[in-house]
Amino acid sequence: MLSIQRSIMLTLSLLVALFILGMWLMSSLNLGFAQGAMSELRQRQITDTFYANLGRINAHHHQMEQNTEDLARLGELYHRLYPSPGRFSAVQLRLSLKQTLADFPDAYGSAILYAPGAIGQTAFGMRAYRDASEIRTESAGTDFHTRDWYKTIVRDLSEDGSLVRSYHWTSAYYKNDTGNAVISLSTLMHSDDGQPLGIAVTDWGTDEVVGLVSRVNVTPGTFSFLLDKENRNLSSLALAENVQLAQRLIESITSGKLQTLLPEKGPDSTRRQSASAMQQLKLTVDEEDYALFFSYTQAGMVFGIGVPQKEIDAVLTPMRDSNLRIVALIGSVLLLLSALILYMVGSTLRQLRTLYTDPLTGLPNRERLLVDLSTTRAASLILLNIDDFKELNDFYGHQCGDHVIKLLAQALQRYLKLQPNGASRRLYRMPADELAIWIPGEHSDAHLQAKLDKLMTFVGELRIDWEGQNISLHVSMGLASTRLPDGNQLPAELLLPSANIALKQARLTQNSYLIYDPVHRARENYEYNLIWANKLRTALDEKRIVPFFQPIIDVHTGRILKFECLARMIDEAGEPISPAQFLPVAKKIRLYRYITRCMVEQCFARFADNHYEFSLNLSCEDLLDPQLCAEIISRLQNSGMGDRVIFEILESEGIENYESVRLFIDKVKALGCRIAIDDFGTGYSNFEHLLRLNVDLIKIDGSLIRQLDTDPNAVTLTRGIVRFASELGMQTVAEFVHSPTIYDHVKTLGIDYAQGACIGMPAAALVTEINLR
Template sequence: MLPVKRAIMVLLSLLVGLFLLGSWLIASLNLEFAENAMGTLRERQITDTFYANLDRINAHHRLMEQSTRGLARAGGLLLRNPADPATQADTLRNALQDFPDSYGSSLWYREPGRPAHYAYRQGQGIQVEPVSADEQQRLTTWFQRLRGLQPPIEPAQQWTAAYYKSSINAVVISHATLIRDAQGRPLGLAMTDWLADDIIRTVSRVEVTPGTFAFLLDHDNRNLSSLSDAADVDRAQQMINSVTALQLHQRLQDQPLPIISSRQLASPMQQLRHQVDEQHYSLFYSPTRAGMIFGIGVPQTEIDAVLTPMRDSSTRIQLLAGTVMLIISALILYLVAGTLRQLRNLYTDPLTHLPNRERLLADLRKTHTASLLLLNLDAFKEINDFYGHQCGDHVIATLAEALQQHLNERADWRGSRLYRMPADELAIWLPGHHNQEQLTPALTRLLGFISNLEIRWQEQDIPLHASIGVACCNQREAQDLSGEQLLPAANIALELARAGNESFVFYDASRGVREGYEQNLIGANRLRAALEEQRIVAFFQPIMDVSSRRIEKYECLVRMIDEHGEPVSPIHFLDLAKKVRLYRAITRCMIDSAIERFADQRCSFSINLSCEDLLDPELADYIISTVESHAVGQRVIFEILESEGIENYAAVRQFIDRAKALGCLIAIDDFGTGYSNFEHLMRLNVDLIKIDGSLIRQLEDNPTAVTLCRGIVQFAEELGMQTVAEFVHSPAVLKKVEELGIQFAQGAAIGMPSASLITEISVLDADEPGTRS
């Protein structure tokens, strides 16, 4: 018996020893892995924060450069007129009003006798005064420096270091560019100022850890830092001096440090260990668009602080191994508790402690007869944007608690379960057979309860309104839904409720909404394939000069070539392209196809652009750069769709001014449809009016259409604009167009859209209907 007992003890001792050794090894490996993962995550967070703020500063630089170049163009236009201080002052005021982040702007001309003025913000207004003698000397120096540069001039060469401007008693950084005449000769200087206090406020917005500071070094290594607002002035000055002493500009030029992140190859982030007194910092820095150095300093202790709780936890676990039985018991309990914790976290929302979407999906798989309500808070994004995400979390948590209590207290919700879905959605699962008539009163009361719920945040009332999508297993005129189909069906109903601005919508399978979604998906795949296979092409419709009967222009129209080689009209795919975000790719394809086709032609050609195109900064830049690089601006006409409504005049006019600077013409398309706003023609500097086919096609037999067209023509003539008649589908209509004095015509009577250019006119002998897209 004794040998057996001893053997058991030995075996148990060996087992415990192996278990202890295995536990120690696993704990060590887990700790090492977790430390590496957490360190990588922390480094990624710092990198993301760094580049987010670098992008913000570069965006400001870019806008400031655009503002200066715009001011220079305006200054060049002033050269054509006699020197007028009032006109120059208005130009400077407009420049500051158009770019609110700029503090001041100047226009200076080399020619003696030309007035030079400086505009700057003073309170809520803008003050304009002549440039001082000292400033005249500084502008002369900058002018000589910039004039000596060979194009293309790098943006960094156009920025100054921080300097004191006595006229406003402030420190600024300026961006300057040359004013040129029509022949490109430099005749003056345009300058925009960035106030040092604004720079300090900009870098002070950087947040990584409580001890983090941010800095911006100008070309002369002067430091504009968030430490300027620190409470401990002596300590802050010591840190600023230590950063400037590093000579980061020189480090980047002489001995580039290893690249920490290559996300932006143009401005790779560098890292440097730095010590002030006995405190260690990690400095992350990179050059900006303007050639300055932006950086952040993060205390090393705060970077390493995320690892401390992890190490403490590992130590506590290892200390539990006091005895064999205690270790075994504690480990079993720990594993069981950990498993239960993981299962609970997998199916529980941490904010509301409600079951989450994963739990709902698991429950729906076991559901045979039930209803599912998907509740979405209206305007929740605005609450998050205005009050912050903490307020959004407070609203969701408060609403979830109140809803749970409401469902528990109401008999008509007996047996229901509340779930937290992603973002601002909640789901209510209700067992049993239900229909629309049974649930409508309960839904009305539920929405009323949500609207009357009092939620406050920072002494402010937060009003709530919700939309609900409902799906029931029992369908009256269609096949019943399974439990797993309830969630996608409720999603569809919710989308219909939000699109129709209704409080709640019941999913009805007989309406075929799901099938419509399926068709849209198929159409989207076809459209993507067409783009990838270059089957989005341009067709060209001739535009005739009515007086000379010659083809002088063409309108470029988009077509999709299907799998059988047949062209497909845009009415079958443009709306879908907007929904699946392929509209920009189609516009780019049309720009490339049209310019390539007419690159070696002498005739003009027009391209249709929607307001959505003009308000897309990236697409607008691409259009302008493509026209400029191919030198076809004098032959391009951009047709803006009037029927879509033009509301953001400033952004649209910005594109128009850039296009006109290249020689392009602007036309208002489909004029006369819907709400025709004559203000568009005056505010947008339009060159051509394209009278919509809905009026032109009625010229034969509708006196009202004739009167309207005559009024449009007279209006255009008085403003010096040309007119184009669309949908001229017969010789009789063409004759009416000629009698009204409309200068150009297009339509079936002239020529239909074709893949090749129609150069000879073929007028129809009969009224044959035609279409134009």
């Protein structure tokens, strides 16, 4: 049982652990899926933000190109209007440049530079630039076409070869006349026949570009940057409060040479680049991770944003925290419920174990034996009962009795283990002072008898010490086997009742042991008693226990003066059943007192409206029932019929507790009742009853009366009883007066009353008139 309990608890614990593990895995998978979805959403948000800002920068670059293109068209227009130097108006060009720059609020400066031969033989150029709130102009000189930067720009633009206007972007550089870092944007001017005339240049302040880049907003720690062709960084970090950290970030970005990580194809100036053009890179600065997203602008620069990884993950933190709280809460509830379930199952298993285990000896009990017998095929069962165990408990106390049973159980366990195949035998603790031994397999009667002899010898040699007293044991045993002595099979579920029958028969016959044998018909007797017990209970419930009345004649007057009330059971067909069939069973199952109650109630009701005396039989068990005695006395007091009631005490019952019986007798006699001794003339205590119970009538037993006409000894004994009663002032009643001859002898002997077949048999009605002849 203990191993099964441990297995069940282990299995439940594993199931709980697997359930919790499964819940954790599902939670992790759900969290992973949610985090993946949220990360994808976050990535899409960053991508959309990146392209939105890239588009804004490209739009700004496009505006710069458009402005530069407008400036180039202005220079081309002046060439067409003034094809010769003599007609060219520098003043007009100066005014046009100032107006154009005024129209370009984001530009810092603008210039139109004509190559030699475009307007005259020498080069000519005019520049306009902002000086605080004013726009100033100045000549660009005549040697600009000899400068390397000019040659580089013209060469790059001329090599493009496309019909679409192209532009040249410079890196950021410091320009003295504006006092700012600028980026210059140049494009070629062409004559009507397509010949290059020179270049138009616009200057854009880097602080404007930085401001443009700085408007990127993804997270609080996000920064943006723009790398020109010389890998110089125009970044929102220039506005950062932590200058040192910003400098380290700028250095890390520029040292990363992001241009080498981008596709080599040129930027698309007509449309925004596809999402695949954006690249991603992990950057670590001061042990903090940043995610870089970058791509080309249409001006060939590298635009990018940097987002702290912790801020990207921050959107997942509430989800993780929430999931953690949910998992912790559910896990705690599950753990508590699991602990409660395990505790309840453990308690139930402990209760089941207690249900099947005797607490004193630790042996399996009767319930366990019944369960085991239900799965048994071939086996024998020995019931062992300790003789005189009640006396042992009464003399030494119940602690001694428990001590004896415990040591006997331990000794029997050791004994069984030493027997051949002892490991397969089982010892059980039965109720009270009984033990049971289960022996598997089929065995012959001789083999079983030898086992019983050895077991009897072993128990007889045991000596148990209790507080210095040496207690020897004597036992009775009953054995039942599935293999009966006649060779038939006994069902295993009948082993226990059969062994119990054998034990009872052994005690009744004063044998040390007995093997159950159907030939003894003990089971049939038990079945008979069980059938009649059920009939009796049903009859009591259905009020089919009724009194029959046998008349008692006054021998001196010949008149019917009394009736003896006798119990009868009425069967389902309405026929009366003799008490000899049900009264013995009633005494065994303790229903006799209920029959007495039923008789008292009905008889008092029957004689309430007449003048006849009536007698009721009371057993010793009735007299020792305080509740029944109290009910009888109460009925006597309420009815006022005490002077007509006779209580017949059954002498054959063997009265022992005279004090209790005499107490009842004194109470009812005080109410006018009389006391009779029934069946006088049998047993050993007749005269003791007469002397101690204050008897009024003696009912002479029928075993003497029925022989008055044939046995002189019976006549002598009866005459002595009548004389003895007369001297003590008691009246006599003759029972079983079955013939007129016997009646004459009764009359001759001086007996006061008579009853029997000659007078009248018991009947449901009161027979008050008779004819003796």
